[in-house]
Amino acid sequence: MSHTISMQPARRPALSYRTFLNGFLWVFISLGSFTFIEPAPYDLLSLLIVPVWFIGGFKIHRSVVPLVAVLFVYNVGGFISLIPYFNESEPKVWVFYSVYLGISGIFFALFFAEDTLKRIDICIKAYLISCLFAAVLAVIGYFDVADTAKWFSPEGRAMGPFKDPNVMGSYTIFGYIYLLQLLLLGKAKRPLLALLGAIVLLLSIFLSFSRGSWGATIVATLLTTFFCFVTAKERRLRRRIVILFVSVLAVAAVALVAALSIDQISEMLTQRAKLQQDYDSGVTGRFGNQMRSIPMLLDRPNGFGPYRFNLWFQLEPHNSYIGAFSAYGWLGGFAFLTLVSMTTFVGFRISLKQSPYMHQAQIVWTALFMFFLQAFQIDIDHWRFVYLMLGSLWGLETARRRWISAGMPPPHALAR
Numbered sequence: 001m002s003h004t005i006s007m008q009p010a011r012r013p014a015l016s017y018r019t020f021l022n023g024f025l026w027v028f029i030s031l032g033s034f035t036f037i038e039p040a041p042y043d044l045l046s047l048l049i050v051p052v053w054f055i056g057g058f059k060i061h062r063s064v065v066p067l068v069a070v071l072f073v074y075n076v077g078g079f080i081s082l083i084p085y086f087n088e089s090e091p092k093v094w095v096f097y098s099v100y101l102g103i104s105g106i107f108f109a110l111f112f113a114e115d116t117l118k119r120i121d122i123c124i125k126a127y128l129i130s131c132l133f134a135a136v137l138a139v140i141g142y143f144d145v146a147d148t149a150k151w152f153s154p155e156g157r158a159m160g161p162f163k164d165p166n167v168m169g170s171y172t173i174f175g176y177i178y179l180l181q182l183l184l185l186g187k188a189k190r191p192l193l194a195l196l197g198a199i200v201l202l203l204s205i206f207l208s209f210s211r212g213s214w215g216a217t218i219v220a221t222l223l224t225t226f227f228c229f230v231t232a233k234e235r236r237l238r239r240r241i242v243i244l245f246v247s248v249l250a251v252a253a254v255a256l257v258a259a260l261s262i263d264q265i266s267e268m269l270t271q272r273a274k275l276q277q278d279y280d281s282g283v284t285g286r287f288g289n290q291m292r293s294i295p296m297l298l299d300r301p302n303g304f305g306p307y308r309f310n311l312w313f314q315l316e317p318h319n320s321y322i323g324a325f326s327a328y329g330w331l332g333g334f335a336f337l338t339l340v341s342m343t344t345f346v347g348f349r350i351s352l353k354q355s356p357y358m359h360q361a362q363i364v365w366t367a368l369f370m371f372f373l374q375a376f377q378i379d380i381d382h383w384r385f386v387y388l389m390l391g392s393l394w395g396l397e398t399a400r401r402r403w404i405s406a407g408m409p410p411p412h413a414l415a416r
Contacts, residue, residue: 017056018115022122024049029126032385033134033171036161042384050107063398064109067390070339071102074324077332081302091306094327094382098306101387108391109398116399120360120392124178127385131175132197134160135204138168142207156268158207166378169205169213171385174367176201176217177224180248181363184228184241202252206259209268212378216370221248223369227351227362289313290322297322302329320375327381336381340372343390346397355403357396364392 028049031041078095085091112119138160141152157165179198188194205213225245232238260266293313297303309317309326317323325333347365351358368389371380380386
């Protein structure tokens, strides 16, 4: 009996569907800060990743049903409020864009519910790249390196590739939270690079001179430290967290003093650090408009209609909670409050209970919670990345519920 030995090299496996989808996800998320062109690459790629994902099949877990239901009711409220103005283009575009964002939130919830740890890790790292890209452009623009201020800091505030410095500041908080958690837990493979990245992100947020972003960053730092401390299993790790937190405060204080020595920064900081700006105060200011709108909305079950608050008050509401009742009526307004309430419950629960998804959830939820707080003073309802984080959190919760149903290991068996 003869034996034939093949000398042909073994074939490399063709690009698998899962590898392709994960690569697509990385590109999709990493381009999230490219918003200076319309339509944004993020929007175009979102139209491609959904059908690519759909081909591979998916499962719908009952944990996602509350999110789907509330987003559906929220957008139904928008369509009902749209009826008198359906022939007008701006209200119609507003509502249909809301539908698109709602669908994207549901997609992310279903997407991250499968192969969760791998996909959420890709998402977080790709988002960090996007944040660093935006932060670097914002900083070099602010200091007018190579005459870039006209593009990335046209109003004397770091803006980067965004159209609004407030949005840039809020967007980059996510990347800072991720790096801060790595440093606090000692998980950074290259601590010096992680520290440098965190400094760049903080600098961009500071130079955006966005009061909302400043406040959100402070709260995010406190909340991230709190989550890391209370969920740490070893006294040694808790001691490390406390020492690093105190160090961060000391370095931040020194950096602030140094920044105030620069006249350009000192003048802008003095101006922006006021609790109320000229456009905030007065009967026709931001807060005055909000107060005047509340009794009017109580008499209007369908609100003012989508994209019509500014026709009544010549300014946007700058409050997503009032904006929800204004644009989507009572139905949409209460749906938005329900969405925030139940997501807050889920967010704190998954961030404090031991599971394989706890540390990832702490990053996502802290960033999303900051947006819910900022919603009191800015309009976040059409921010793409809010829906990314909303869906990601619910996807993590679905994975956690599956893990529990499958018979979770004892807490001491989980990775610290």
